[in-house]
Amino acid sequence: MRLRSAGARVRLATVAVLVSAVVAACGSSNNSDGGDASHPQDGGTLNIGLSADPGGVDAAVVNQVWRTSARALSDSLVFYNPDTKKLEPWLATKWTVDPNARVYHFWLRDDVTFHDGTKMTGEVVKENLESLNRPGIHSSAKTIVAGIQNITVPSPDQVVVEFAQPNAAFLTNLSRAYVGIVSAKTAALPVTERQKWLDGSGPFYLESYTPGQEIVLKKRPEYHWAPAYFGRTGPARLDSVVYKIIPEDSVRNGAVIGGKELQFIYWVNGKYVDQLKAAGLKISETLNPGTGTEVPVNTSAPFLKDVRVRQALQIGINRDEYVKLVSKGYDKPARGPLSPANPYFVDESQYLKYDPAKAKSLLDAAGWDRVGSDGIRINKQGQRLVLRAAQDDAGWQALQSQWRKIGVQVDLDPPLAAEANQKLLSGEYDLAYWYHSTPDPDLLRANYGKITGSNRSFLPDGTLVDKLLQQQNTVIDYNARKAIVAKASQELVQQAYTIPVVNDVDIWAYQPKLHDIKAVGLDQYLYNAWLAN
Numbered sequence: 059m060r061l062r063s064a065g066a067r068v069r070l071a072t073v074a075v076l077v078s079a080v081v082a083a084c085g086s087s088n089n090s091d092g093g094d095a096s097h098p099q100d101g102g103t104l105n106i107g108l109s110a111d112p113g114g115v116d117a118a119v120v121n122q123v124w125r126t127s128a129r130a131l132s133d134s135l136v137f138y139n140p141d142t143k144k145l146e147p148w149l150a151t152k153w154t155v156d157p158n159a160r161v162y163h164f165w166l167r168d169d170v171t172f173h174d175g176t177k178m179t180g181e182v183v184k185e186n187l188e189s190l191n192r193p194g195i196h197s198s199a200k201t202i203v204a205g206i207q208n209i210t211v212p213s214p215d216q217v218v219v220e221f222a223q224p225n226a227a228f229l230t231n232l233s234r235a236y237v238g239i240v241s242a243k244t245a246a247l248p249v250t251e252r253q254k255w256l257d258g259s260g261p262f263y264l265e266s267y268t269p270g271q272e273i274v275l276k277k278r279p280e281y282h283w284a285p286a287y288f289g290r291t292g293p294a295r296l297d298s299v300v301y302k303i304i305p306e307d308s309v310r311n312g313a314v315i316g317g318k319e320l321q322f323i324y325w326v327n328g329k330y331v332d333q334l335k336a337a338g339l340k341i342s343e344t345l346n347p348g349t350g351t352e353v354p355v356n357t358s359a360p361f362l363k364d365v366r367v368r369q370a371l372q373i374g375i376n377r378d379e380y381v382k383l384v385s386k387g388y389d390k391p392a393r394g395p396l397s398p399a400n401p402y403f404v405d406e407s408q409y410l411k412y413d414p415a416k417a418k419s420l421l422d423a424a425g426w427d428r429v430g431s432d433g434i435r436i437n438k439q440g441q442r443l444v445l446r447a448a449q450d451d452a453g454w455q456a457l458q459s460q461w462r463k464i465g466v467q468v469d470l471d472p473p474l475a476a477e478a479n480q481k482l483l484s485g486e487y488d489l490a491y492w493y494h495s496t497p498d499p500d501l502l503r504a505n506y507g508k509i510t511g512s513n514r515s516f517l518p519d520g521t522l523v524d525k526l527l528q529q530q531n532t533v534i535d536y537n538a539r540k541a542i543v544a545k546a547s548q549e550l551v552q553q554a555y556t557i558p559v560v561n562d563v564d565i566w567a568y569q570p571k572l573h574d575i576k577a578v579g580l581d582q583y584l585y586n587a588w589l590a591n
Contacts, residue, residue, distance in 0.1 A: 098574065102589040103298045107310040107323040111270050111303050114253030116244075117235040118190055118199040124235035125324070127273050127301055129581045131173075132238025132258030135164060135183070136229055137285035138497060140347070140578050143401040145229050148285050149178065149239055149259065159224040159534050166215045170283055172241035173263035180211035185245045187219065190237070194249030198496075199236040201504050201512075202228070223510075224532035226539065227500030234496060235581055259283075261294040261585050273301040287578075288586050295574075295588040314339065317569045321589065324582070326565040328386035334567045342566045343388065347399040347497035347579050350392050350561035351453065354505070354514035355554060359488045361443060366424040368554030370417040372410065374464040375457065381560055384453045388565055392558030395502060395550050396543075399561075401536075402499040404544045406551040410558065417464045426465065435465035445488040446471055448481070454491075457559070485516055493562060495580045499543040503527035506555060515555040523549040 106126070114120035117128035135150040150164040170178040187209060190199040207222040221228070231237065241257040254267060261284065262275035281293045302320065304310040311330055313320040315337040326334065326341075335341055355368050362368055377391035390398075394406035421427075426435035426443050435443040443466050447454060450470035458468045468489065473481040482490045492514060494501040503510065507527045508517045517524055526546035533539040550556055564580055574586040 098295055098586075098588045099590060100295045100588070101297050103300060104296050104322060104572065104584065104587060104589060105300050105302060105320045107313060107320040108301050108303045109305055109307070109310065109325060112273075115264055115267050115273060116240070116252045116256045117238060118240075119195055119249050119252050124581060126582050127262075127264075127275060127299075128238060129235040129260070130262040130275055130299065130584050131256055131260045131264055132235065132240055133170075133260050133283070134233050134235070134238055135166075136233050137287060138230060138233040138579065139285075139287055140497075140576075141287075143497065145233060146285060146287065148233075149283065153229070155229070155534060157534065159226040159228075159532060160221045162219045162228060164217050164219075166217065167283055168215050170259050171280070172244075172257045172259050173278065174241050174243060174257040176241050176243070176257075178239060178259060179214045180217035181214070182242045182245070183217045183239060184209045184211055185242050186237075186239050189245040192249070198231075198234070198494075198504075202231040202234075202237055205510070226531050226534055227496075227498045230498035231496060231500075262299060265298075271303055275299040275301075284585050288576075288583075290586075294585050296584065299584055311567075314567060314569065317571075321572050322566065322568040324564065324566045326567050328384075328388035328565060331386065331388065331565060331567075338570065339567045340570055340572075342568075342575060344564045344566070344580060345390065345399040346397050346493065346495055346562040346564070348397055348494040348501055349395060349400075349492070349505075349558075350397050351389075351491070351493050351559045352392065352395065353457075353557040353559060354490045354492055355557060356485060356488050356490070356516050357518070357555060358485060358516040359445075361441075361445065362488055364424045365553055366420040367426070367443075368557075370420040370424070370464060371461060371466065372551070372554045372557045373413045373420075374417040374461055374466070375410075375557070375559060376412040376460055377410065377560060378412070380453070380456050380460070383456050385560075385563070388563050389560040390563060392560050395547050395556060395558050396499060397561045400497050400499065402540050402543045404547040406547055406558075409548075409551045414464055421465060429465055433462065433465060434467045443467065444469060446486075447489040447491075448472055448478070448487040449491045453559070482514070483512060490514060492556075497579060499539070499546075500531050502543070502546060502550065503531055506550065517555065521549075523553065523555060 112120055112123040112126060114123055115127055117124035133149050137146045137148040139146050149170055150166055152165050154163045166180060187203050190203045205221045205223055205225060206219060208220040210218045239259055244256045261278055261281040263278055265274040265276045267273050276298050277294050279293050282291045310323055314323045331341055355362055357363060381387050381389045381391055394404050396403045421435055425437045428436040430436050445468050447468050447470050450472050454470050461468050492505055505512055505514050508524045509528050523546055526542055530539050530542040571590040573588050
């Protein structure tokens with residue numbers, strides 16, 4: 059644990075704005091039993107329950123922390139407006155992009171300071187971006203800055219980023235907390251130290267982080283550079299935010315129902331929603347604007363080189379039944395590799411309809427036309443159709459059960475957490491898992507591209523889908539780019555390189571006295587949040 063000095067506390071402070079779309083049936087978040095919601099109140103401490111320690115406080119080095127404290131601690135150059143689905147100024151007041159999507163020129167605000175009192179300049183932004191492309195950075199931040207050829211600083215309030223190849227997704231990626239701008243001192247810290255501490259430009263500063271216990275944020279009185287989306291300037295309304303790590307669902311739910319220890323919890327399992335509603339809590343749902351839960355298929359695996367086997371797996375999933383079992387119907391059956399909340403979404407549901415009879419016919423045609431006494435299919439060589447998957451949870455158990463009905467055995471054999479990313483990219487699994495939360499189609503290239511990208515489906519050279527995924531990231535015009543993305547989406551699903559399962563919905567529950575929660579993707583913004591007395 060590291061504590062800020064008393065002198066620094068005088069100089070600094072806290073904020074944030076909660077994210078999420080409030081379910082109409084639950085009423086507006088501006089209605090409360092605890093005060094006049096039309097007159098926001100300043101002060102108070104918001105206590106938020108977490109199911110697990112995020113592993114750090116800086117989203118640049120710890121993937122999941124962008125959902126929580128990281129967005130409160132650091133701001134981004136640009137802001138993604140979830141209503142218009144367009145990018146707007148934030149720390150950058152304006153920018154230009156060359157027609158080839160290679161050169162990005164940013165003009166910066168000249169009044170932004172970090173929690174340590176130092177000023178944001180073009181040189182600091184340059185140091186930030188350079189710091190993300192070094193050993194030890196394993197989050198999505200590293201893929202965002204991959205391919206940068208040169209960064210120059212024409213003046214203290216300008217920075218120019220030049221890529222070796224076109225990168226149409228760069229602006230949207232910059233809006234994420236992965237690339238939140240931090241002080242020069244933080245950018246230079248060893249990666250392990252960045253997990254424990256950061257000085258950002260956000261409306262809150264980090265007072266303390268006690269692994270396994272809590273993260274404490276305090277308000278910055280001098281903060282005045284929030285995006286126009288939030289409708290005001292000045293500091294956050296809350297005095298402090300405390301993230302409390304409470305692993306047990308029942309204990310966490312009980313604490314938010316009581317309302318004293320916790321006022322907000324997120325990532326609520328759908329099976330608890332009725333209980334929380336009955337206790338008088340507000341419920342909100344936010345659809346993941348990136349992909350959703352999907353299954354990258356290892357096309358280099360012996361049994362999965364045949365597209366018919368992959369297609370059988372794809373239509374052997376009863377997605378309606380899946381969401382009822384796993385999320386009590388709160389998640390949405392996937393209709394393509396992108397979420398309907400993504401501005402480039404294309405409906406590919408014609409390829410995803412549950413059809414076990416057709417799935418069995420495809421497996422027969424692929425040579426798996428004998429069924430053993432245990433119900434698992436066998437080919438002419440006497441091999442059983444057994445696949446190895448890299449995760450074991452309620453969702454995968456549901457898939458395992460459904461695929462067994464068409465004669466496919468799936469062994470659930472997850473790697474150790476510390477080895478997961480490396481093993482998923484090694485090709486030793488037949489079926490993997492993935493989801494992404496950035497509202498840009500280039501996440502498909504980042505996940506499945508071969509020439510550039512993670513190639514999570516182990517595509518061979520020369521596929522049409524790889525050509526399309528690379529091409530879409532070279533095009534700035536929205537309509538032209540969407541046409542390319544549509545072809546790539548169709549190819550991904552038609553060839554079953556990946557199997558979309560569900561579109562994830564983040565469910566959040568909170569006390570009625572907590573107000574002004576807005577949905578900004580899945581990032582947790584606390585800037586306008588306030589508590590009624």
